[in-house]
Amino acid sequence: QKEVEQDPGPLSVPEGAIVSLNCTYSNSAFQYFMWYRQYSRKGPELLMYTYSSGNKEDGRFTAQVDKSSKYISLFIRDSQPSDSATYLCAMRGDTGRRALTFGSGTRLQVQP
Amino acid sequence: GAGVSQSPRYKVAKRGQDVALRCDPISGHVSLFWYQQALGQGPEFLTYFQNEAQLDKSGLPSDRFFAERPEGSVSTLKIQRTQQEDSAVYLCAAGGANTEAFFGQGTRLTVV
Numbered sequence: 001q002k003e004v005e006q007d008p009g010p011l012s013v014p015e016g017a018i019v020s021l022n023c024t025y026s027n028s029a030f031q032y033f034m035w036y037r038q039y040s041r042k043g044p045e046l047l048m049y050t051y052s053s054g055n056k057e058d059g060r061f062t063a064q065v066d067k068s069s070k071y072i073s074l075f076i077r078d079s080q081p082s083d084s085a086t087y088l089c090a091m092r093g094d095t096g097r098r099a100l101t102f103g104s105g106t107r108l109q110v111q112p
Numbered sequence: 113g114a115g116v117s118q119s120p121r122y123k124v125a126k127r128g129q130d131v132a133l134r135c136d137p138i139s140g141h142v143s144l145f146w147y148q149q150a151l152g153q154g155p156e157f158l159t160y161f162q163n164e165a166q167l168d169k170s171g172l173p174s175d176r177f178f179a180e181r182p183e184g185s186v187s188t189l190k191i192q193r194t195q196q197e198d199s200a201v202y203l204c205a206a207g208g209a210n211t212e213a214f215f216g217q218g219t220r221l222t223v224v
Contacts, residue, residue: 008152034212043116043203043215044155088154098143099168102154 003027006089006103014111019076023089023103026070030101031094033065035074038086038105047087048074079110116141116206116216124222125194133189133219135204145213146179146189147203155203161187162209194223 006023013019021035032051036044048063050056050072056063062075072091076083086107090100115138125131137144143162147155148171157171163184172179176195181187191198201220207213 004154006154036215041217041220043205043217045215046212049212090154097168099145099157099160099171100147100155102156104152104154 001026002104003101004089004091004103007106008104010107010109012109012111013079015079015081017079017110019079019083019108019110021074021076021087021089021106021108023072024070025072025091025101027091027093027101028067028070029093029095030091032092033063033072034090034100035061035063036088036090036102037083038088040085044088079108081110081112084108084110116204116214118202118204118216118219120219121217122220122222124224127196127223128193129223130190130192131194131221133191133202133221135187135189135206135216137185137187137204137206139185140208141185141206141213142209143207143213144181144187145205146187147205148173149201149203149218151200158189158202191221194221196223199223 035048038044053067060077064073086105088105089103117136146158149155160168161181176192178190201218203218205213205215
């Protein structure tokens with residue numbers, strides 16, 4: 001079993017829909033949680049960054065972390081065709097090791 | 113992303129050939145990471161440098177993989193005697209000492 005599980009999709013939604021993307025994890029030492037967006041043939045781009053539990057909002061994006069359930073979410077409001085990409089969750093611990101552990105990514109398609 | 117340049121963008125190697133992949137971060141990027149991303153998967157950690165010191169190489173899959181960053185700036189990932197299972201996108205990420213890293217566009221390696 002992988003440390004970070006993520007539904008690969010694809011997830012297809014109409015333009016304007018609210019999108020919910022999720023990851024579960026097993027390592028209770030994880031303290032930093034990120035969401036990356038990756039367009040085809042490009043490198044991952046950091047979207048959201050959260051430390052420990054709680055919510056964080058940035059424009060149309062909201063990240064939630066529930067450490068008690070080992071569950072993180074990314075919500076995209078008013079989704080646009082330009083949001084079509086693969087979304088990767090990533091996380092790491094609070095100690096010296098800075099390597100990220102990624103989920104396998106969810107492919108999102110927003111239909112115009 | 114944020115000045116992390118990787119070359120070449122694409123590399124085709126014959127099985128058994130040695131390859132060298134380059135990562136060129138902007139000045140001041142103390143931290144540098146290499147990740148391997150197989151098709152349809154999330155990136156997997158290979159190795160981490162802080163300046164010229166290789167602090168973590170726990171993700172290197174075999175002794176055929178070797179990374180260096182001799183002057184604390186440009187880094188090279190070398191793969192000796194390439195195998196078909198080495199086919200993947202190799203991502204470099206670089207950033208400050210206490211900030212999350214920005215990813216380059218990656219090098220797509222195909223071993224034939």
